Amino acid sequence: MPAIGLNDYLPAVDKFLQHWKEAEGELGRAIVLEDGMTRTDLVALRTRLSASQTTLIDATNTIQATIARREQGRKATLPVARQVRKAIRNLIPSSEEARATPEVPATTAGPEKQLTALRDIANLWTRVNALPANRYPSLTPPLIVSIETTPGVYEAVTCAAYTARVAALDSDLQTLRVAEQVRVGQVESRDKRIEQIKTATKAYARAIQGLFTAGAPTARSVPRLTR
Secondary structure, three states, X not given: OXXXXXXHHHHHHHHHHHHHXXXXXXXXXXXXXXXXXXXXXXXXXXXXXXXXXXXXXXXXXXXXXXHXXXXXXXXXXXXXXXXXXXXXXXXXXXXXHHHHOOOOOOOOOOHHHHHHHHHHHHHHHHHHHOOOOOOOOOOOOOOOEEEEEEOOEEEEEOHHHHHHHHHHHHHHHHHXXXXXXXXXXXXXXXHHHHHHHHHHHHHHHHHHHHHOXXXXXXXXXXXXXXX
């Protein structure tokens, strides 16, 4: 028979726990496995497995929600960064700020690479806004850029608004890193608990065969970790 799915382990353990309880009631004493494991120990394993699965689900949900926010954040910042770069390089091409403008990575580039450029643009934009009003006749600080959000619809974006968007994107990336670390850790924890449960239930099944005759209902009704 095929192995059970990950979501079926807790119900399967419950069946073993119920069988263990009934077997102990029939014997009138506790059943202790060769390695010293008791029914209480299996209960504890179940609790830890349940906790790992719950934390794993929470981390996965956080990852999915954060990825969605991250994509929205990239869409809200990359076009602005490109327009700011274009504005600085065309309005004050001889300036130090124009020479320092970084390339803005493509939409398909890695988020961390994008974030580095987005921060640089925010820094340069702040510097441009701090320039004396009469330094460059072509520039009237503060610099505000116009972005087409939907066909025919434009949004005026300030440096403060852009900087807030970059900060939000940075926060989402940090949240994503933490959630991914939690997910990896909980996958390892879950798999470890499952292996421990497999070992314990196999040992329990063998113990039952040694405690009851082959034809006894208790010996024939031991659960299996199969569908």
